[in-house]
Amino acid sequence: MTIDIRKYSEFLEQTASEIDIPPGKYQDAVDRYQAVGRWLEEGTYSGSSGELIIYPQGSFRLGTVVRPIRGGIEASYDIDLVCELPLQKDRTTPQSVKLMVGDRLREHGTYRELLDPEGRRCWTLEYTEQDGVGFHLDVLPAILDGRGLLDTAIAITDKKGESYFWSASNPRGYGVWFDGKNAAAFARTAFEQKENIQRRASLIYSSIDKVPDQLVRTPLQRAIQLMKRHRDLRFNHHERIECAPISIIITTLAAHLYGNEPDVYSALSGIVGKLRAHAALVESGAIERSLATIGLIRRKPDGTWYIGNPVNPGENFADRWHEDNHARARAFFSWVDALQKDLLNILGETTPRLLKEHLSKALGATVVTKNFDVLIPPVSAIDAPRIHITNAAKPWRDV
C-alpha cells in the first residue's frame, strides 16, 4: 500500500475541520456571547468608571477550537470570555469584582437558570442547544492592570477556599503574539478559505468580506487542533488524566516551533520533530545547541521546569512538571512520541483496514470514517456503472 503524502495532508486538514467549530455554530456562539456582553455592559458596578468590555480568549480567540470528548462522547464547546470591568485595582477587591459579575448575571432570568455554581476563576453559563451541540460559556471577571496605554495585562480573580486573590493574565497580549506567529500563513490562505466558507455557508455569510478572520485556519492552527484531539483521546481513559499536557503549553510550543510550512502534514511533522528533540531534558541530558539557545523548554538548576508565557515571562506554564518525579514532563514527552507514531509514521501501515483502525484510535472513529476516502479511494478495484448526467434536478431542502 502506498500513501500519497499530499492526500494524507488533505485528510488531516479535513479531519481537523471536522473537529473544529462549524461556521453556523461559530455564529451562534458569537451571538450568545455578545448578548451576554450587552447584558453585562448595561449593569452598574460600584466604583466603575468607563466601559465594561467583553472579548473571547483561549482557543475560541486563537482559532484552535476542538470539540471536546468527554467519556468518549463529543461534548459541548468551551468558550472562554474575559469580562473586563472598568475598575482600578487599588479601589476594589478581587472578591467584589467576582461577585458583582455573578450578581449581574443572576439578575437576568435566563442566565440565572444557565449559571453553574461559582468556579475558581469563572462564572459558567451552560447552553444546551436544540441540535444537541451546546456551549459552556466561561465568563472570567477581570480588571485592566497594565502599566501604560498599550499594555493589555489584566488582573483576574482567584478563589482559594473562602478567600479571593488577584492573579495576573494577558489574554489579549497572547492573542496578538499568536497572530504574529500565524500571520504569514494567514495572509497566504485567507482569501481562498473565506471564499470557500462563503460558498458553503451562503445562508450565514452573504459575501466573502462577511466571513470573519476567526474562521480561517492555517496549517499551524490545524496542527494544534490535531494535537489537542490526540491528547484528549490519549488521556481520556488514562489513570493520570491530570498529567495531560495543557492546551496553553501545546499552543505556545507549536506556535514557537511552526516554520511556516505550507500544509498540515509538514507543519505537524516539523513541530513534533522539534518537540521530540527536547526529550533528553527528562534525564537532564543535553539537547541540540540551537534548541537549547532558544530555550523554549528549560530545566532550571534546581531541576524544576520552565516554559514561559511569551507575553509574561514571569509566568511559568510548566510550574508543576517536576512534581511526582516529573510525571507531567514524562507524560508530555511520551505523548509527543505517540504523536510521531500515530500521526506521522503512517507510511509503514500495510493495509487500509489497519491504517483506518490506527487513525481512528488516534483521532476518533467518527471523523476518520468520514474522511478516510480522501486517503484511500474505496472503489478503485471494482468496475462501476458509468452514468452520464444530463438535465439534472436541482437539490432542494424542505424546511
Added chain:
Amino acid sequence: MTEGLRRQIVELASVHSGLKNVVEHDAETIVSGTLLFEASADGLETIKESFEIELMIPHDFPETLPRVKETAGRIDTRYEHRNPSGTLCLAVPIEQRRVLLEQPTLLGCVNRLVVPYLYGYCFWKKHGRHPFDEAAHGHEGILRHYMDTFSLRDDLSALAVISFLLEHGYRGHHDCPCGSGLRVKICHGQALLALHQQHTPQTLRGDFIAVFDLCFAKFQNGQISFPQRMRLQLARLLKIVSK
C-alpha cells in the same frame, strides 16, 4: 410487493449489484446497499465513488416518490441539501416527478436522481460549489420552480398558474394563467401540459399550499394584494384542498 416493483428491483440490481438488500414492510419496501458509480456531466469531471444508501419505496411508486438516505454518515453536516429527517433532498417534488417520468422505474430513480445528487455532493465537497444549480430551500424553491419554468416575474402569476392546474388541469382554449391575455394553446401551452402530466393529486396539492402560503404571508405584510377574481378562485380551491 407488486410484480412490477419486484421486476424493477431485479433490474436495479442487474446494474447496481451492490443494492441487493430488500426488506418488505407494510407501507414500503426498503432496498439498501452500496451504490457504486462513475458519473460525468457535460464539461465536468468524471467522479468515481460509492455510497451506502437506503431507498424507501412506497407501494404506489412511481406515483409517490421514494425517500433516500445515506446510511454511513458520509455526507458532510455542512451540506445543506438534506431534510431535517436526514433524507436526501433530491429536488422539489414536481422536479423529481419531471426527472422520474423520463424513466419511471427504480433504476431511473437511482440513475437520474440519486446518482446526480451524490455526484453533486462529491463535486461540492471537492470544490466548495455546486455543479448544477441549487433550488432555494423550502416553499421558496417550489415557487421558483414555477417562475423559472414559465419565465414569470411575480409570485402572484405563479400562484395563478398552480391554481389553474389545480382547478382545470390542462385547457388549451382558456386564457393563459400567466396573464398575457393570450389563449393557453398559443402561450404557455407546452409548459402547462408538461406540468399537468407530471403532477399527481398529491404533488399538486402540496405545491398549491406551498405557493399560497408564501403569497398569503406577503399579503399579510401588505406586499401584495389579491385581485378580486383570484380571491374567489382561491376561496374555491382552499375548500377543495382542505378536504
